[in-house]
Amino acid sequence: MDAPNLIAAVQALQPDATVREKTDRPTLIVPAEGLVALATRLRDDPALKFELLEAHTAIDWIEEDRFELLYLLASIAHGHVLTLSVSVDRENPEVPTLCNVYPIAEWLERESYDLMGILYDDHPDLRRLFLEDDWVGFPLRKDYEDDFMLERPE
């Protein structure tokens, strides 16, 4: 399916999804609440068939006081791709987990918990992935600081 058709099809499933303009991949901004239901339908709908979660990352928009979570979906059967963007509050970054839809999400979500501190509801095993277990803080947040870091001299 090409991008406009794809977006129309997904918007039929999720009417409050808004389209982001000027992106390489078709991108939809969706609310956090219906995320699991939407992902399940995207995976199971025979015309869409997004059976692969390629990547999942988080962006820290500190000025806007939010984290943006990106879910990069792909369909091997149909050869089309889609990005879902979800915004969560920076103070209380909670989203439902996608583990039950895409098993790979377990580790992808552990990674963004580890480095960004996103909290995934119902995640079976939300531990650190890269850093030591006793690490304090989430180093990829823009306001992270510790004693080990060196400031770049001007």
Add this chain to the structure above:
Amino acid sequence: MGVITDKLPGVLEPVPGGQVLLTAVDQLINWSRSNSLWPLTFGTSCCAIEMMMATGAARHDMARFGAEVARPSPRQADLLVIAGTIVKRMAPRLRTLYEQMAEPRYVMATGSCAICGGPFMYDSYTTIRGADEVIPVDVYVPGCPPRPEAFFYGLLTLQKMIREGESIRHPGERRRPVLAALPEGMTLDDIRKEMQDLLSHDANVKMVDELAEGAHFSAELKDF
């Protein structure tokens, strides 16, 4: 080897002429050590690709220097090439690997990351600023990543150091005499000329006259 290095000095030194003999033995041992360096298969990031270029790829062929047998076990290796960034979590493992290697062991730090933290020196929560904060380093090879030529220069420097450095009278004590490993009577221009000769035989390389470069370049690009 253990018997020779442990017992020989004590046996030989009292006899007349023993000192001279010991020196000869030193030279023999150091020569053989310097020509049978077995690197450990150890690479942590992009510099490791360059190390593979230098050790495994056809053109550069490290076998010429007796150092091609990369070993996957630290017990069998005696050259540790730190190729890549060392992060906080890697540091204890690096230390363990180093300690598992048998004496005499040598360490080469290649790339700015292994020397000082490189591009990740500032604003990094995890990069160790130089592998020598964790283990002692014998030779540093700068670059990001170093070219294979630089890698070999470092290797030759290390070999020179091994050849001149140690005596079985004081095992483990290493002299670091190396200023430059350029053979005598050779200048940088000679090397550049040799490189140019070599590269001009290469079908993939287009030689551009350095002086006329500016004018040439745009024309060649258009042809291309």
